[in-house]
Amino acid sequence: MSKTDAVAIFAEGTFEDQITELAGYISQSRPEPERASYLQSIQQKLVTEEDQTLPSNNIARRREAFSVVLGDVNGLGEGTEREIEGFFNLLYAHLLTLWPIDSPETKKHVSEILPIIATSTAESAIKYRIDELHVLQLSRADVEKWLKEWEITPEEKSTFLKTLVEVFSKAGQPDTAYYYKLAHVRSFDPASQTAQPAALDAIATGLSNPTVFDLDPLFKLDAVIAAKSHPLFALLRIFLNGGLDELHTWQRLDAAQLERKIRLLSLADLGFQNIGQDLPYAQVATLLQVPQLEVERWVIDAIRAGLLTGKLAQPAQTLRVTRATARIFGPQEWDLLVRRLAGWRAGLAVVLESVAAARRRNDAVTTAVAGGVVPGEKQSATSEAVVVGATA
Numbered sequence: 001m002s003k004t005d006a007v008a009i010f011a012e013g014t015f016e017d018q019i020t021e022l023a024g025y026i027s028q029s030r031p032e033p034e035r036a037s038y039l040q041s042i043q044q045k046l047v048t049e050e051d052q053t054l055p056s057n058n059i060a061r062r063r064e065a066f067s068v069v070l071g072d073v074n075g076l077g078e079g080t081e082r083e084i085e086g087f088f089n090l091l092y093a094h095l096l097t098l099w100p101i102d103s104p105e106t107k108k109h110v111s112e113i114l115p116i117i118a119t120s121t122a123e124s125a126i127k128y129r130i131d132e133l134h135v136l137q138l139s140r141a142d143v144e145k146w147l148k149e150w151e152i153t154p155e156e157k158s159t160f161l162k163t164l165v166e167v168f169s170k171a172g173q174p175d176t177a178y179y180y181k182l183a184h185v186r187s188f189d190p191a192s193q194t195a196q197p198a199a200l201d202a203i204a205t206g207l208s209n210p211t212v213f214d215l216d217p218l219f220k221l222d223a224v225i226a227a228k229s230h231p232l233f234a235l236l237r238i239f240l241n242g243g244l245d246e247l248h249t250w251q252r253l254d255a256a257q258l259e260r261k262i263r264l265l266s267l268a269d270l271g272f273q274n275i276g277q278d279l280p281y282a283q284v285a286t287l288l289q290v291p292q293l294e295v296e297r298w299v300i301d302a303i304r305a306g307l308l309t310g311k312l313a314q315p316a317q318t319l320r321v322t323r324a325t326a327r328i329f330g331p332q333e334w335d336l337l338v339r340r341l342a343g344w345r346a347g348l349a350v351v352l353e354s355v356a357a358a359r360r361r362n363d364a365v366t367t368a369v370a371g372g373v374v375p376g377e378k379q380s381a382t383s384e385a386v387v388v389g390a391t392a
Contacts, residue, residue, distance in 0.1 A: 015062060016046045018090060022069050025087045028078045042069060063098050063105075070095070070109060074116060088113075107146050114163050140179065158187045158194075175212070178205055182217055190222040196230075199223040203232045207239060215239055231258070260301075263288045267298060268307035271324030278318040295319075 023042040027035040045065040070091065076084050091113075099105045143164070147157055161184040168177035185202045188195040203224060206212050218224050219240055227233050238246045270279065270287055284299070285292040299319055302308050308324035 016043075018094070019046060019065055019069060022087065022090060023072075025077055025079060025083065026069065026072050029075065059098065066094050066098055070113075073113065104149075107149070111146075111152075111160060114167075115159060143180075143183075154187060154189075158184060161187055174209055178202075178209055178212060181205055182221065185221050185223050188223055190226040195223040196227050199227045200230060200232055203227075203236050207232075207235065263290075263298060264302050264305055264307055267302045268325050271302075271308040271310065271319075271321040272326045275321050275324055278313070278316070278320050281317040281319070284319060292317075 020039070020043060023039055027038050030038055042065070045061075045068055073091070077087060079087065095106065095109055099109075147160070152160075161180055164180040165177050165184055168174075168180065181202050185195070185198045188198060199221065202221070203218060206215055206218050215236065218236060224233070224236075235250060238250055266287055267284065270284065281292050281295045284295045288295070288298055290298065296312055296314075299308075299310070299312060303310070306325070308321060310319050310321040310323075312319055
């Protein structure tokens with residue numbers, strides 16, 4: 001994106017007036033006793049050592065003063081919709097004027113502002129109009145280039161992409177939002193717990209978007225492939241390789257039977273993660289989305305299906321899991337098994353040490369008996385000899 005693509009709209013007044021205006025808006029969110037001192041600290045940044053206003057060519061001091069104000073932005077503020085929009089418009093205008101559009105400073109500041117706006121708890125749609133001022137001017141090439149250049153963690157990258165998805169969705173650009181949703185899924189480790197929900201959401205979006213017909217990019221995402229046991233993945237395969245017959249077969253599946261099966265499999269997963277532990281009925285009921293009174297029936301059904309074994313304790317309202325079958329056996333299940341085996345190994349080491357100690361004691365007694373002397377008798381004989389000697 002070239003600099004001519006961004007239009008800076010300034011309010012009336014000098015640079016100092018506008019920065020003071022921004023600081024004044026920020027101060028409204030601060031406690032009353034702190035407002036005057038905050039404004040004074042900003043105004044001190046706007047004068048030179050000779051107590052003169054900043055000259056127009058002193059770009060370094062202007063950037064310093066603006067950066068201080070920008071660093072204090074942590075939300076939409078306490079103003080009206082019009083004041084909020086005006087504040088962020090002026091903020092972006094100075095940002096795009098003080099630094100080149102493709103500079104590292106611009107990228108850094110934009111990446112800091114966007115999450116603040118997108119994650120704001122304000123219900124007003126104003127924040128999406130603010131985002132449009134800059135975000136909707138981004139090209140895909142810009143985003144890809146920035147993500148390669150920015151030194152950020154994978155989590156920060158995922159958060160930034162999710163922000164773009166939300167912004168473009170609210171702005172009525174579903175195709176662009178879908179593009180970034182695929183990038184968001186691609187940013188995850190396929191084995192992470194957050195990957196599958198994001199992958200399933202991408203599948204649902206791709207299938208329901210009336211303008212998306214190229215579903216092959218979905219099938220090339222590792223996180224989507226990792227969700228192959230989910231019914232949505234089966235539906236995706238039908239749209240990739242099947243026809244109406246396969247779709248009609250999928251639609252004829254008994255919803256009640258599918259719901260029963262998914263509950264039993266979910267219960268088996270929970271049991272596998274908690275073998276040897278007591279599961280409260282309340283936790284099981286929450287997972288299965290059933291009343292707590294129905295927990296025992298579902299546990300019995302899972303036991304009959306061979307998915308788990310355990311013991312129900314009605315007084316304590318708990319399930320003691322002794323065995324369970326994992327729905328899939330991937331990296332997470334291997335890690336859990338390794339930790340469980342390590343625990344068993346440590347426990348067995350303690351038992352073996354106890355057995356070895358008992359064996360050593362037994363061997364000592366056997367050796368003493370084989371020599372014709374019992375440790376207790378030896379001590380008694382010695383004592384008797386001492387007494388006899390004393391009498392003599």
